[in-house]
Amino acid sequence: MRQGWTPGAAARAAAPLLRNEKNAHQRYLAAPGYHPGALVIAAAGPALGAAILAVIALGLRAAF
Secondary structure, eight states: OOTTOOOGGGGSOOOOSEEEOTTSTTOEEEOGGGOHHHHHHHHHHHHHHHHHHHHHHHHHHHHO
16 A cells, blocks of 8 residues: 555545535535534634633632
């Protein structure tokens, strides 16, 4: 086996940014990673997690 060679689907070209949705009458929809809602959740998630941790830390600090 040659180094740097990958058999199968991993060796194929990257997937297109648009996918044909089944039963959508040939309309193309944005892939899930490019959906505006998914981008908002991905951007807001870490900030929300940091805010929750900050509230917990402040609560523990006030308790002791």
